[in-house]
Amino acid sequence: xxxxxxxxxxxxxxxxxxxxxxxxxxxxxxxxxxxxxxxxxxxxxxxxxxxxxxxxxxxxxxxxxxxxxxxxxxxxxxxxxxxxxxxxxxxxxxxxxxxxxxxxxxxxxxxxxxxxxxxxxxxxxxxxxxxxxxxxxxxxxxxxxxxxxxxxxxxxxxxxxxxxxxxxxxxxxxxxxxxxxxxxxxxxxxxxxxxxxxxxxxxxxxxxxxxx
Numbered sequence: 001x002x003x004x005x006x007x008x009x010x011x012x013x014x015x016x017x018x019x020x021x022x023x024x025x026x027x028x029x030x031x032x033x034x035x036x037x038x039x040x041x042x043x044x045x046x047x048x049x050x051x052x053x054x055x056x057x058x059x060x061x062x063x064x065x066x067x068x069x070x071x072x073x074x075x076x077x078x079x080x081x082x083x084x085x086x087x088x089x090x091x092x093x094x095x096x097x098x099x100x101x102x103x104x105x106x107x108x109x110x111x112x113x114x115x116x117x118x119x120x121x122x123x124x125x126x127x128x129x130x131x132x133x134x135x136x137x138x139x140x141x142x143x144x145x146x147x148x149x150x151x152x153x154x155x156x157x158x159x160x161x162x163x164x165x166x167x168x169x170x171x172x173x174x175x176x177x178x179x180x181x182x183x184x185x186x187x188x189x190x191x192x193x194x195x196x197x198x199x200x201x202x203x204x205x206x207x208x209x210x211x212x
Contacts, residue, residue, distance in 0.1 A: 083127055
């Protein structure tokens, strides 16, 4: 068995274990939160049942409705907000790519001009796609994953689905090999790989002439 194949198998095994651990942790948190919500609802209902004052009952009802409205607004705000593009360190890599369904990781070097260009485009795309997490990882400070993922060209953008590497964008080859490609070109590639969804008014709908 080649070293390359063994390396890929090791990475997949590590990621699979990390995903399972993360799923158990999330399931436990969800169960605890459901238990707390059920206890809180029961407490509020008992309070209302024990209350003979109609005005007080009405007040408790409005408080519950207001709390439910605030929770709903918080969820909408979270889902509607800008996406995330931030630099992570090697120790954060596995937790980051396993905590969401879609993750885009840019392996970069601080002194490489093309990495700065890739940063600019990924930042713009991330702000339109909260359904996907966008990260950058300093290749110089991440030798373990650079080796295991066989990163040989920078920038390299790795595309993960549930913590599993599905595709990668190496250098600027897919963008025509030019530094002057448009954000829409990169967005179109991510869309083709299934990493982002089409959003009305975004660069996804406006592919550049390079894509035609």
